[in-house]
Amino acid sequence: MQRLLWGIRQSLRAPSRNPRSAVVLGRLLGAAFLITFVTGLFSHFIQNPLPGMRFLTRPVWLYQVSQGIHITAGILCFPLILAKLYAVYPRLFQTPPLTGFRNLLERASIALFVAASLVEITTGMLNTYQWYQLFPFPFRQTHYALAFVVVGSLAIHIAVKLPIIARYWRRRDALDASGEVAPLPVDLEDGDDTAGRRPLPAAGITGRIFAWVDGAPQPERPHLARRGFFAAVGAAGAAVVALTAGQSFRALDALNVFAPRKAGVGPATLPVNRTAAQAGVSRVASAPDWVLTVRAGQRSRTYTRAELAALPQHDVDLPIACVEGWSQMARWRGPRLRDLMDAVQAPADAFATATSLQKGSIYAVSRMEPEFARDPLTLVALELNGETLDLDHGYPARLIAPARPGVLQTKWLSRIEAT
Ligand SMILES: Nc1nc2c(c(=O)[nH]1)N[C@H]1C(S)=C(S)[C@@H](COP(=O)(O)O)O[C@H]1N2
Numbered sequence: 001m002q003r004l005l006w007g008i009r010q011s012l013r014a015p016s017r018n019p020r021s022a023v024v025l026g027r028l029l030g031a032a033f034l035i036t037f038v039t040g041l042f043s044h045f046i047q048n049p050l051p052g053m054r055f056l057t058r059p060v061w062l063y064q065v066s067q068g069i070h071i072t073a074g075i076l077c078f079p080l081i082l083a084k085l086y087a088v089y090p091r092l093f094q095t096p097p098l099t100g101f102r103n104l105l106e107r108a109s110i111a112l113f114v115a116a117s118l119v120e121i122t123t124g125m126l127n128t129y130q131w132y133q134l135f136p137f138p139f140r141q142t143h144y145a146l147a148f149v150v151v152g153s154l155a156i157h158i159a160v161k162l163p164i165i166a167r168y169w170r171r172r173d174a175l176d177a178s179g180e181v182a183p184l185p186v187d188l189e190d191g192d193d194t195a196g197r198r199p200l201p202a203a204g205i206t207g208r209i210f211a212w213v214d215g216a217p218q219p220e221r222p223h224l225a226r227r228g229f230f231a232a233v234g235a236a237g238a239a240v241v242a243l244t245a246g247q248s249f250r251a252l253d254a255l256n257v258f259a260p261r262k263a264g265v266g267p268a269t270l271p272v273n274r275t276a277a278q279a280g281v282s283r284v285a286s287a288p289d290w291v292l293t294v295r296a297g298q299r300s301r302t303y304t305r306a307e308l309a310a311l312p313q314h315d316v317d318l319p320i321a322c323v324e325g326w327s328q329m330a331r332w333r334g335p336r337l338r339d340l341m342d343a344v345q346a347p348a349d350a351f352a353t354a355t356s357l358q359k360g361s362i363y364a365v366s367r368m369e370p371e372f373a374r375d376p377l378t379l380v381a382l383e384l385n386g387e388t389l390d391l392d393h394g395y396p397a398r399l400i401a402p403a404r405p406g407v408l409q410t411k412w413l414s415r416i417e418a419t
């Protein structure tokens with residue numbers, strides 16, 4: 001039994017577990033969380049704008065890059081958070097388990113932070129594979145709400161740990177003359193409440209167990225050195241990023257092993273997110289009597305596909321940039337939305353609400369701010385990469401606009417209303 005405890009202590013005392021490692025990892029993790037939070041808010045508000053919100057329409061790849069960063073930084077959180085937990089988890093077994101109010105706050109906020117962030121990144125990751133069915137709650141609302149729990153508990157955690165963070169922030173303060181990480185000063189130990197005092201002895205059986213653990217022999221030689229630890233974390237981080245980021249960043253496409261979609265695979269070489277069959281529109285979307293209705297107040301017009309094709313046609317290069325992280329540039333051709341809006345004399349500051357033939361899906365309607373509706377690059381697309389739009393890409397006609405998320409690029413259009 002003493003041997004077993006000795007083994008536990010040995011592994012808990014790895015030199016990579018020290019306040020400096022915790023601070024360095026914390027900084028990286030903090031940066032990754034901040035980046036995912038900010039890009040996440042952008043994605044949230046462009047899909048659910050508050051009244052009066054306006055958005056940039058250039059660069060056309062703004063959403064593509066922002067969401068690519070969101071997913072990539074989110075994936076990077078996995079190795080970072082595991083490393084951070086590895087570096088600090090012996091703290092779970094501190095003796096005694098609570099030393100005061102500050103310590104209670106610290107432990108509660110870290111418990112909440114760890115739990116919320118693991119759920120956040122795991123469901124986010126599953127969502128990129130479209131495995132929404134795996135959890136019994138709506139993804140979008142949960143992901144959004146949890147983000148605030150994560151950021152809030154992180155803020156408390158940082159506030160409580162600030163003295164330690166400051167003490168170990170700079171390398172030259174963190175290491176002593178021999179290059180070793182300086183031991184945590186007694187007054188910075190978890191739970192400042194006990195500073196300068198002996199911790200209260202824990203009572204009863206738990207107290208005896210803790211005393212026994214404390215009395216176990218100390219390890220003589222470290223296990224895993226600090227350098228090796230950071231090299232391993234760096235390699236794991238680089239690997240998960242390199243093996244998935246290709247879905248968002250073309251330069252890494254060849255390495256895109258794990259990400260769910262491959263560039264260039266699909267009709268007209270563009271991946272499909274939801275097929276016509278999955279959306280239940282195959283029959284209505286291929287009906288010969290299809291028309292697009294465009295309305296502004298009392299004025300309305302209908303267009304057959306041939307009539308749309310007879311309007312002035314424009315070619316634009318715009319990406320499909322899915323919230324799930326994959327994206328791809330494509331060439332689209334069709335009439336401008338603003339020409340259709342003008343034909344029914346829609347006011348210049350009108351929003352455009354596009355409705356799909358698809359029924360009962362949140363993707364079936366997309367509301368567009370005037371800056372997108374009036375943009376010369378916003379088309380009712382009839383062709384993709386030089387071919388008639390495939391049924392799975394939204395035939396007979398779909399919306400395509402710059403700097404917007406894929407979910408708002410509505411396929412199988414039925415109506416466009418100026419609102
Ligand atoms: N009507 C409708 N439009 C839709 C969708 C949908 O499910 N239904 N999916 C959206 C999503 S999530 C994306 S990423 C893009 C993908 O376009 P693509 O399938 O042509 O690549 O279409 C969008 N348009």
Ligand SMILES: [Mo]
Nearest residue numbers: 322323406407
């Ligand atoms: Mo999407």
